[in-house]
Amino acid sequence: xxxxxxxxxxxxxxxxxxxxxxxxxxxxxxxxxxxxxxxxxxxxxxxxxxxxxxxxxxxxxxxxxxxxxxxxxxxxxxxxxxxxxxxxxxxxxxxxxxxxxxxxxxxxxxxxxxxxxxxxxxxxxxxxxxxxxxxxxxxxxxxxxxxxxxxxxxxxxxxxxxxxxxxxxxxxxxxxxxxxxxxxxxxxxxxxxxxxxxxxxxxxxxx
Amino acid sequence: xxxxxxxxxxxxxxxxxxxxxxxxxxxxxxxxxxxxxxxxxxxxxxxxxxxxxxxxxxxxxxxxxxxxxxxxxxxxxxxxxxxxxxxxxxxxxxxxxxxxxxxxxxxxxxxxxxxxxxxxxxxxxxxxxxxxxxxxxxxxxxxxxxxxxxxxxxxxxxxxxxxxxxxxxxxxxxxxxxxxxxxxxxxxxxxxxxxxxxxxxxxxxxxxxxxxxxxxxxxxxxxxxxxxxxxxxxxxxxxxxxxxxxxxxxxxxxxxxxxxxxxxxxxxxxxxxxxxxxxxxxxxxxxxxxxxxxxxxxxxxxxxxxxxxxxxxxxxxxxxxxxxxxxxxxxxxxxxxxxxxxxxxxxxxxxxxxxxxxxxxxxxxxxxxxxxxxxxxxxxxxxxxxxxxxxxxxxxxxxxxxxxxxxxxxxxxxxxxxxxxxxxxxxxxxxxxxxxxxxxxxxxxxxxxxxxxxxxxxxxxxxxxxxxxxxxxxxxxxxxxxxxxxxxxxxxxxxxxxxxxxxxxxxxxxxxxxxxxxxxxxxxxxxxxxxxxxxxxxxxxxxxxxxxxxxxxxxxxxxxxxxxxxxxxxxxxxx
Numbered sequence: 017x018x019x020x021x022x023x024x025x026x027x028x029x030x031x032x033x034x035x036x037x038x039x040x041x042x043x044x045x046x047x048x049x050x051x052x053x054x055x056x057x058x059x060x061x062x063x064x065x066x067x068x069x070x071x072x073x074x075x076x077x078x079x080x081x082x083x084x085x086x087x088x089x090x091x092x093x094x095x096x097x098x099x100x101x102x103x104x105x106x107x108x109x110x111x112x113x114x115x116x117x118x119x120x121x122x123x124x125x126x127x128x129x130x131x132x133x134x135x136x137x138x139x140x141x142x143x144x145x146x147x148x149x150x151x152x153x154x155x156x157x158x159x160x161x162x163x164x165x166x167x168x169x170x171x172x173x174x175x176x177x178x179x180x181x182x183x184x185x186x187x188x189x190x191x192x193x194x195x196x197x198x199x200x201x202x203x204x205x206x207x208x209x210x211x212x213x214x215x216x217x218x219x220x221x222x223x
Numbered sequence: 224x225x226x227x228x229x230x231x232x233x234x235x236x237x238x239x240x241x242x243x244x245x246x247x248x249x250x251x252x253x254x255x256x257x258x259x260x261x262x263x264x265x266x267x268x269x270x271x272x273x274x275x276x277x278x279x280x281x282x283x284x285x286x287x288x289x290x291x292x293x294x295x296x297x298x299x300x301x302x303x304x305x306x307x308x309x310x311x312x313x314x315x316x317x318x319x320x321x322x323x324x325x326x327x328x329x330x331x332x333x334x335x336x337x338x339x340x341x342x343x344x345x346x347x348x349x350x351x352x353x354x355x356x357x358x359x360x361x362x363x364x365x366x367x368x369x370x371x372x373x374x375x376x377x378x379x380x381x382x383x384x385x386x387x388x389x390x391x392x393x394x395x396x397x398x399x400x401x402x403x404x405x406x407x408x409x410x411x412x413x414x415x416x417x418x419x420x421x422x423x424x425x426x427x428x429x430x431x432x433x434x435x436x437x438x439x440x441x442x443x444x445x446x447x448x449x450x451x452x453x454x455x456x457x458x459x460x461x462x463x464x465x466x467x468x469x470x471x472x473x474x475x476x477x478x479x480x481x482x483x484x485x486x487x488x489x490x491x492x493x494x495x496x497x498x499x500x501x502x503x504x505x506x507x508x509x510x511x512x513x514x515x516x517x518x519x520x521x522x523x524x525x526x527x528x529x530x531x532x533x534x535x536x537x538x539x540x541x542x543x544x545x546x547x548x549x550x551x552x553x554x555x556x557x558x559x560x561x562x563x564x565x566x567x568x569x570x571x572x573x574x575x576x577x578x579x580x581x582x583x584x585x586x587x588x589x590x591x592x593x594x595x596x597x598x599x600x601x602x603x604x605x606x607x608x609x610x611x612x613x614x615x616x617x618x619x620x621x622x623x624x625x626x627x628x629x630x631x632x633x634x635x636x637x638x639x640x641x642x643x644x645x646x647x648x649x650x651x652x653x654x655x656x657x658x659x660x661x662x663x664x665x666x667x668x669x670x671x672x673x674x675x676x677x678x679x680x681x682x683x684x685x686x687x688x689x690x691x692x693x694x695x696x697x698x699x700x701x702x703x704x705x706x707x708x709x710x711x712x713x714x715x716x717x718x719x720x721x722x723x724x725x726x727x728x729x730x731x732x733x734x735x736x737x738x739x740x741x742x743x744x745x746x747x748x749x750x751x752x753x754x755x756x757x758x759x760x761x762x763x764x765x766x767x768x769x770x771x772x773x774x775x776x777x778x779x780x781x782x783x784x785x786x787x788x789x790x791x792x793x794x795x796x797x798x
Contacts, residue, residue, distance in 0.1 A: 107300030107707075108682070109566060109598060109625050110656075112357070114383040114411065118492075118516055119567065 280321030340365030388414030435459025506531035553588025579606035607641025670697020713740030739771030
């Protein structure tokens with residue numbers, strides 16, 4: 017069975033490909049079917065959708081898709097309906113609320129700004145996109161302002177004009193520029209890989 | 224019958240530690256009943272509604288330790304509405320009047336208000352231990368009262384409670400004269416704690432052996448604390464967020480090296496993989512290791528650590544450890560008695576982390592294993608049969624296949640044979656949780672072979688009433704039966720009504736039991752409380768007088784000497 021290492025690497029192309037979230041999303045429909053945007057019924061719903069997280073329903077990893085299509089119950093849509101119904105189940109899996117909330121709060125990531133004396137923590141889930149995240153960071157590190165560039169927005173230190181670009185360290189230890197990857201991909205990546213969120217930091221590096 | 228003087232009988236009873244043994248001897252004759260009740264020091268009440276507090280105090284005037292449990296087990300998974308009941312206040316009020324010499328109080332799954340804690344703090348001058356597990360309803364104000372008034376407190380153990388944060392001052396309420404603490408666990412608190420007060424407290428409590436910090440305690444503070452408490456046996460770290468190059472980290476490694484008595488480690492909130500090195504020096508002595516709140520740790524990092532833990536008896540991890548990681552556990556931890564593998568990916572959007580392979584590996588390396596909780600994505604009959612052959616000492620076996628009703632992926636068969644092998648092979652099995660695709664057959668096996676089974680948890684299993692009947696008729700020692708989403712109805716419920724008086728409780732939710740069936744049960748068995756719990760969401764749609772054919776969403780049945788309870792909310796109907 018795939019270990020977490022190979023499991024997560026299967027998402028790498030998705031995350032770093034720079035494609036639109038919808039285009040890279042794995043679906044259970046036939047290739048080419050359904051037009052450019054996969055319809056709701058073609059996506060396998062996970063618990064994320066059931067609990068109201070607006071993550072969309074990336075079917076992550078080849079084994080999820082493979083297992084459903086191999087199910088003796090037959091049709092792929094049957095598997096989807098089953099999993100959609102399953103997604104509504106209260107109290108399943110039987111994990112104590114304490115544990116659920118303890119692991120859920122991993123959507124907080126640390127933000128460090130070069131030269132700032134202390135770090136701040138920001139809840140990724142609380143923001144709908146990079147714009148909002150940047151605005152929140154601007155507020156937290158209020159000495160900085162935001163300057164617009166054609167492709168990105170940067171925080172600027174008004175005193176000396178130094179510009180900062182937000183970067184984050186992913187699970188491989190590589191520093192990635194925030195904004196390359198569609199927000200929803202990043203968020204779903206964070207949310208589904210609880211194991212890596214705690215190790216992710218946003219570091220504002222001097223541009 | 225030989226007649227012994229009462230003092231001799233009492234002396235003999237002193238060797239009976241288990242409350243069950245004491246319960247049994249008290250039924251032999253009136254003389255023994257009298258001697259036993261006057262000499263019992265430790266009382267266990269498994270269901271707070273089975274008996275009135277006053278009756279307990281009256282029967283056991285010499286009581287020094289009291290344990291009470293409240294809500295049914297499925298409350299842990301949000302199946303019991305929030306204000307169902309289980310209030311601690313009546314117990315504390317009655318004990319305050321009838322048993323002021325109380326020394327230890329243990330409460331589990333109860334609603335404990337700040338008012339109760341304040342009353343507790345003021346009423347029991349000899350209180351030495353307070354243990355609250357999975358409770359709710361109190362805040363740090365209640366803890367402040369405990370800290371302030373309980374002189375001589377030795378143990379304050381808060382496990383997985385929902386505690387409202389009203390500020391950090393509570394810890395400072397331990398007076399400077401307090402030096403008696405031996406065990407302090409506040410890992411479940413969400414808020415900040417006065418770190419300086421904590422450091423001074425642990426420094427002056429020279430007998431402190433167990434300390435479990437919460438997430439708010441920094442690594443810097445931990446290093447300072449460990450420097451003052453080198454004799455700690457159990458440690459729960461706080462937030463382990465630190466740069467491995469930082470000075471604080473170096474100080475921490477140094478402090479850990481000095482703690483030669485550490486046998487149990489937990490906490491590790493937010494720990495980064497590189498920082499696990501800090502505890503390498505302790506690993507050879509570790510008996511208990513809980514890394515189940517460290518989602519950033521992956522299999523490869525854990526493996527480096529586990530290889531050194533050859534004395535380990537109890538291991539709690541997340542499924543990030545992977546099948547390969549479990550194989551390393553199997554080859555390194557030959558003394559392992561208890562393993563819990565929790566899911567890191569509760570919302571189901573990730574990939575498989577552990578499967579039947581990990582469990583088979585564990586079973587082949589750790590033959591002493593007696594307690595298992597295993598969340599996995601799939602299981603096969605062949606694997607379970609192998610596990611049953613390798614590990615015959617299971618007393619607790621809880622398997623949770625995350626996909627409800629999932630068959631053996633190799634054969635597409637139900638898992639009846641696999642679980643059947645477990646119950647046949649593990650003759651001392653006391654607790655069992657089932658999952659996966661299961662027919663009535665598995666219950667036939669359970670009824671026939673699980674002679675010592677005391678607690679059975681069933682979800683999405685069975686085909687017909689026969690399944691439940693096999694269990695009720697077969698398992699002579701059954702005490703707790705909890706069933707959800709299974710096709711058992713009135714016929715099963717009413718087949719063996721006398722059975723429920725030999726059990727503590729029965730829970731059935733989303734089954735086929737009807738209101739009429741529940742009423743029939745209540746009518747036949749007056750010494751049972753049959754509670755019908757209606758979901759709040761449905762209550763608007765429910766008619767004023769639902770017909771007897773109406774299926775009951777949630778039912779909780781328990782034997783009781785106290786009659787219908789008077790603190791039930793409107794959505795609970797006691798038939």
